[in-house]
Amino acid sequence: MNIxxxxxxxxxxxxxxxxxxxxxxxxxxxxxxxxHIGCETSLCGACTxxxxxxxxxxxxxxxxxxxxxxxxxxxxxxxxxxxxxxxxAFWEEHGLQCGFCTPGMIMTTKQLLERNPSPSETEIRHGxxxxxxxxxxxxxxxxxxxxxxxxxxx
Amino acid sequence: MIPQNxxxxxxxxxxxxxxxxxxxxxxxxxxxxxxxxxxxLRLAAPDKLIDLRNVPGLNSIREEGGMLRIxxxxxxxxxxxxxxxxxxxxxxxxxxxxxxxxQVRNMGTIGGSVAHAxxxxxxxxxxxxxxxxxxLAKAGGERTLAIGSFxxxxxxxxxxxxxxxVEISVxxxxxxTGVSYQKCVQPASGFAIVGVAxxxxxxxxxxxxxxxxxxxxxGKPFRAANVERLLEGAAGSAGDISxxxxxxxxxxxxxxxxxxxxxxxxxxxxVYTARALAAAARKAG
Numbered sequence: 001m002n003i004x005x006x007x008x009x010x011x012x013x014x015x016x017x018x019x020x021x022x023x024x025x026x027x028x029x030x031x032x033x034x035x036h037i038g039c040e041t042s043l044c045g046a047c048t049x050x051x052x053x054x055x056x057x058x059x060x061x062x063x064x065x066x067x068x069x070x071x072x073x074x075x076x077x078x079x080x081x082x083x084x085x086x087x088x089a090f091w092e093e094h095g096l097q098c099g100f101c102t103p104g105m106i107m108t109t110k111q112l113l114e115r116n117p118s119p120s121e122t123e124i125r126h127g128x129x130x131x132x133x134x135x136x137x138x139x140x141x142x143x144x145x146x147x148x149x150x151x152x153x154x
Numbered sequence: 155m156i157p158q159n160x161x162x163x164x165x166x167x168x169x170x171x172x173x174x175x176x177x178x179x180x181x182x183x184x185x186x187x188x189x190x191x192x193x194x195l196r197l198a199a200p201d202k203l204i205d206l207r208n209v210p211g212l213n214s215i216r217e218e219g220g221m222l223r224i225x226x227x228x229x230x231x232x233x234x235x236x237x238x239x240x241x242x243x244x245x246x247x248x249x250x251x252x253x254x255x256x257q258v259r260n261m262g263t264i265g266g267s268v269a270h271a272x273x274x275x276x277x278x279x280x281x282x283x284x285x286x287x288x289x290l291a292k293a294g295g296e297r298t299l300a301i302g303s304f305x306x307x308x309x310x311x312x313x314x315x316x317x318x319x320v321e322i323s324v325x326x327x328x329x330x331t332g333v334s335y336q337k338c339v340q341p342a343s344g345f346a347i348v349g350v351a352x353x354x355x356x357x358x359x360x361x362x363x364x365x366x367x368x369x370x371x372x373g374k375p376f377r378a379a380n381v382e383r384l385l386e387g388a389a390g391s392a393g394d395i396s397x398x399x400x401x402x403x404x405x406x407x408x409x410x411x412x413x414x415x416x417x418x419x420x421x422x423x424x425v426y427t428a429r430a431l432a433a434a435a436r437k438a439g
Binding site: 057111 | 160161260
């Protein structure tokens with residue numbers, strides 16, 4: 001079926017099979033390889049993107065469910081070559097080791113900070129519950145979220 | 155993981171949805187947080203997927219006649235963050251906030267969750283403690299069932315073919331009622347190994363009302379009436395609570411799996427019942 005989706009500010013129309021998952025649509029049809037395929041079982045959060053401003057796991061949503069909606073991926077965060085404050089905080093605080101989970105961590109952090117601009121450490125850890133880091137680099141990720149909150153509040 | 159192919163429809167009214175659901179092997183899609191993983195594993199392979207997202211009237215939360223009426227498509231995030239739910243039915247907001255993770259709570263719906271009837275889902279504990287009502291509708295009309303009649307067994311509900319959950323109703327909490335949901339979380343899935351919801355209301359220094367709902371312990375979530383009976387009329391001391399919590403798993407055919415043996419689950423049920431009751435009693439003042 002035909003779908004029209006606004007992705008990172010640009011409208012796209014494609015003919016897709018209803019069973020095409022959003023993550024495969026983004027990576028294989030649009031070439032947006034920022035959202036990663038980790039567990040494929042909606043546990044790891046590496047595929048997290050925003051649909052109409054809500055963080056979702058794109059491995060657990062069909063592309064057809066996004067017909068008429070707006071999708072934001074990690075590729076859409078920087079503007080005019082300037083990193084988003086969350087991206088900058090992850091860079092400065094070394095909130096990544098191998099980097100595989102990072103796009104999902106950042107997209108979930110964006111949602112977390114939109115709803116709670118100055119979260120406590122407990123709230124950060126609860127907020128990132130759906131994103132796994134197999135390097136177990138959680139402490140630096142939490143530091144990065146705190147730094148991003150401080151940057152955005154400033 | 156690629157699901158079997160299917161036809162996809164987005165009806166614009168309940169009438170249209172019922173018509174489409176009447177066709178063979180059609181399945182309703184709400185948030186998809188349970189159905190899509192099953193389709194990826196091909197444990198579910200519907201020929202037609204009826205996405206309810208454009209059906210009007212299923213995503214409101216209203217207070218009416220002493221009840222909160224919650225549309226089936228209200229998401230877990232909407233429940234945990236709604237000022238109305240937080241003030242009028244804090245137990246449901248507390249339970250919703252403990253489901254899965256942010257991404258799952260953004261998509262998953264209360265109607266989808268109860269219709270899926272996972273025996274380890276979080277809502278049933280609270281819905282039993284709240285004596286919730288589930289409104290079902292199909293082309294021929296509507297009916298309302300108590301949560302205990304609606305949830306029949308593991309992944310099994312009273313839903314007929316072509317019938318949808320359209321609304322969940324819970325009572326507005328009376329002043330002075332303390333509530334708590336305590337859950338032993340399975341860390342990989344986020345589901346409850348055991349989850350216990352408690353409501354306590356006191357009057358004249360005695361417990362006037364005690365309600366306890368349990369999920370995860372057995373194939374079917376249940377209301378622990380034996381625990382409630384021991385508490386009503388008691389002062390609610392620590393001793394009263396531990397005596398009552400001790401019977402929660404009596405006679406229950408407990409689930410036994412790689413996460414927890416039946417005996418360990420029963421132990422957890424007693425511990426989490428005591429915690430939920432103590433927290434609710436503290437809040438009841």
